[in-house]
Amino acid sequence: MADGFTWAYGMVLAASLLPIVSAGIAKKIGARDSGGFDNSDPRAWLEQQRGAAARANAAQQNGFEVLPFFIGAVLIAHQLQANQTWIDLLAIAFVLLRVVYVWCYVVDKATLRSLVWTAAFGVNVAILLLAAF
Template identity: 45%
Template sequence: MTVAEWCVFAALMLYLLTIGSVKWIGFRRFDNSRPRDPAFYDDPIRARALGAHQNGIETFPFFAFAVLLAEFRGGPQRLVDELAVLFVIVRIAYVFTYVGDRPTLRSILWSLGFAINLAIFLMPAIRGFWPV
């Protein structure tokens, strides 16, 4: 498996751990028979963790598809790997800024992550112009 493919797995684990850690920390208040109980998410940190988790679910398909498309269509593997690692780093920072209630920085990181995704996605179309 390539580094970029491992990054797809890391992105999946990141959005699962984002909500899993909050449920684990609040285990006394979390009722697994009602996992979507809105009362559990009344706490602001839990609510922001849920938002970060949901955003991770929303961004994951595009990232996974972009990586696989770039690899299958002959994008420069080293560049695909580097951008995928950068995407995961940006997503980790994004989760911390979301949970830490830093909305401006969070929006900047979301935009940067989207730009990285777009670069990976478009790589096969413009591979002749890359100096790699």
């Protein structure tokens, strides 16, 4: 990575792209199942979807919901000069867990999805608290 641009910052970008990927999955599945996609009113169209398309859309929404905490945790850990290796490793773990979370949501593995969400939340807390220890 370029000097000053850490792996953790790269994971902020990756985490920011995951909701967009989830939306794409929702639209692709929904268009396949319902015979097309309404780009003139995509939010209303997505709200009408069921099954995997609806779950992918929910994963998109949750992806946007978790971003502020993740971005804040990474920035605070950097600002307080926590161990960079740990920030990077935990940020990578967070993104990998979020990828698994999206998969769990789309394929309807509800219990595993909740466990993965909890693990990702714990990783986020760990990033935030790195500089405290």
